Amino acid sequence: MNALYDALFAPHTGGTSPFLETDEGAVMSYGAFVERAAQMAHVIAGAGLVPGDRLVVQAPKTADTIALYAGAVQAGAVYLPLNTAYTATEVDYFVGDAKPRLIVCDPKDKDRIAGESAAAVMTLGPGGSLSSEADDKPKTFETVKRVPEDLAALLYTSGTTGRSKGAMMSHGNLLSNARALQTLWQITADDRLIHALPIFHTHGLFVALNTSLLAGASVRLMAGFDLDRLLAELPHSTLLMGVPTFYTRLLADARFGRDLTQRMRLFISGSAPLLAETHTAFEEATGHRILERYGMTETNMITSNPYTGDRIAGTVGHALPGVEVKITNPETGTELPRGEIGMIEVRGANVFQGYWKMPEKTAEELRPNGFFLTGDLATMDTDGRVTIVGRAKDLIISGGFNIYPKEVEDVLNAQPGVLESAVFGVPHADFGEAVIAALVPEADTDIDIDQLRSSVEPMLARFKHPRYYKVLDALPRNTMGKVQKNVLRANHRS
Ligand code: MCA
Numbered sequence: 001m002n003a004l005y006d007a008l009f010a011p012h013t014g015g016t017s018p019f020l021e022t023d024e025g026a027v028m029s030y031g032a033f034v035e036r037a038a039q040m041a042h043v044i045a046g047a048g049l050v051p052g053d054r055l056v057v058q059a060p061k062t063a064d065t066i067a068l069y070a071g072a073v074q075a076g077a078v079y080l081p082l083n084t085a086y087t088a089t090e091v092d093y094f095v096g097d098a099k100p101r102l103i104v105c106d107p108k109d110k111d112r113i114a115g116e117s118a119a120a121v122m123t124l125g126p127g128g129s130l131s132s133e134a135d136d137k138p139k140t141f142e143t144v145k146r147v148p149e150d151l152a153a154l155l156y157t158s159g160t161t162g163r164s165k166g167a168m169m170s171h172g173n174l175l176s177n178a179r180a181l182q183t184l185w186q187i188t189a190d191d192r193l194i195h196a197l198p199i200f201h202t203h204g205l206f207v208a209l210n211t212s213l214l215a216g217a218s219v220r221l222m223a224g225f226d227l228d229r230l231l232a233e234l235p236h237s238t239l240l241m242g243v244p245t246f247y248t249r250l251l252a253d254a255r256f257g258r259d260l261t262q263r264m265r266l267f268i269s270g271s272a273p274l275l276a277e278t279h280t281a282f283e284e285a286t287g288h289r290i291l292e293r294y295g296m297t298e299t300n301m302i303t304s305n306p307y308t309g310d311r312i313a314g315t316v317g318h319a320l321p322g323v324e325v326k327i328t329n330p331e332t333g334t335e336l337p338r339g340e341i342g343m344i345e346v347r348g349a350n351v352f353q354g355y356w357k358m359p360e361k362t363a364e365e366l367r368p369n370g371f372f373l374t375g376d377l378a379t380m381d382t383d384g385r386v387t388i389v390g391r392a393k394d395l396i397i398s399g400g401f402n403i404y405p406k407e408v409e410d411v412l413n414a415q416p417g418v419l420e421s422a423v424f425g426v427p428h429a430d431f432g433e434a435v436i437a438a439l440v441p442e443a444d445t446d447i448d449i450d451q452l453r454s455s456v457e458p459m460l461a462r463f464k465h466p467r468y469y470k471v472l473d474a475l476p477r478n479t480m481g482k483v484q485k486n487v488l489r490a491n492h493r494s
Pocket residue numbers: 196197198201202203204224225243245246270271272294295296297300398399400401431462463464
């Protein structure tokens with residue numbers, strides 16, 4: 001058996017129905033996809049990967065990259081996708097920590113990465129070698145055995161410590177969640193999903209693709225978010241999964257409305273809070289109530305609004321079937337009465353296996369009884385419906401991408417002339433939140449912001465860059481000496 005392969009890919013062997021439709025108009029059938037995955041599995045095994053070895057992938061969003069994911073599953077490798085926006089400094093950290101046996105990257109990065117790591121390096125994307133190498137391989141591959149407890153993926157998620165942690169996802173974690181979501185959202189082979197999310201995070205890779213694969217749905221694969229293309233595809237599609245920015249951008253476009261969304265069956269939002277006003281405006285414009293769900297990299301999806309039943313604006317719905325959710329006192333861990341604000345804790349087959357090579361971090365966030373501490377604050381009503389009210393963790397979510405202030409602060413604090421810094425989020429119309437940095441200079445020093453920008457920006461992915469810098473004499477602190485980010489947020493909202 002290979003838990004994930006047997007459920008997601010094997011049933012499509014020889015299938016003639018369309019799976020991936022690209023921007024160029026190419027359509028890859030399910031059967032052709034399974035064959036391409038086998039060719040990728042041959043390349044992976046040929047590079048010397050044995051079950052459990054990590055495969056790092058920083059590659060554009062193409063049908064071949066998705067076939068590489070499927071090939072990794074079939075070959076028993078652990079798939080480790082990276083945001084294409086990550087800089088060399090960031091990629092080097094992941095490679096150093098995960099110690100992959102194979103790295104697939106953009107041709108322009110090959111020499112640098114090969115110089116940093118003992119791993120084999122192959123390239124995907126324009127001018128890359130991996131696709132042509134795969135062309136020569138057989139179209140079937142003897143699937144490597146993997147039980148549900150074996151790892152299928154390692155997804156890095158930043159942390160409050162500033163150091164990214166690899167969340168170990170097993171075959172069983174991914175499969176149980178895909179099954180729960182496909183059933184709940186009633187995804188079938190009649191669906192056509194508009195896929196405009198990146199494929200290096202849980203949302204675009206697992207939530208969108210694994211559910212489509214289980215159902216045999218067709219997927220309109222957009223290389224990136226493109227509003228014009230999205231508008232053009234709506235009349236021919238049934239399903240959209242997006243971050244709230246997708247919905248605010250659609251609503252802001254004069255061409256968007258009821259006539260384009262007649263055939264659409266379901267709009268799903270997640271990864272960041274969807275404002276109740278966006279939910280309401282969307283219903284007014286289209287007659288559709290967006291279905292909001294909530295999840296985390298470490299846990300896959302945790303709660304969802306119902307498919308049939310009330311989708312209530314500002315709430316994230318009920319625990320998924322097979323998933324236990326409770327609201328606890330963050331200090332004591334005791335479960336709180338319904339209606340009180342506390343920490344969301346979650347347990348189930350969806351919850352990860354721990355952080356890669358970080359047993360202490362795992363122990364801090366995963367209780368011995370199996371409950372995972374999300375760091376999200378919420379209430380639960382008497383019917384079990386969850387409403388997120390805030391975060392106990394210092395995190396900014398911009399356009400669905402997470403930015404951990406500590407990581408940016410560490411980079412800023414290391415700059416000459418900077419005594420200390422505080423990074424925080426303020427409301428942003430397009431991205432939900434925008435990154436702001438407050439800097440305190442060392443005594444008798446002036447900080448040259450332009451110079452500072454040019455030194456820090458090459459180290460951090462573009463979406464983590466502070467959009468605005470404010471130089472202060474001192475950071476606001478409480479009596480315990482803790483920086484009051486709420487005060488900074490209130491003072492610098494505009
Ligand atoms: C792009 N930029 C951003 C972001 N995206 N800056 C801040 N936050 C962002 N999210 C930068 C670009 O580099 C560019 O920089 C400028 O902003 C404008 O880019 P634009 O063309 O408007 O961006 P885009 O290409 O249209 O992308 C916006 C986006 C994208 C479509 C919202 O960020 C996106 O796909 N977000 C989805 C993220 C996601 O999948 N999250 C799921 C994580 P310059 O100034 O140089 O021009 S998984 C997760 O969270 C859990 C498990 C869950 O529950 O799902």
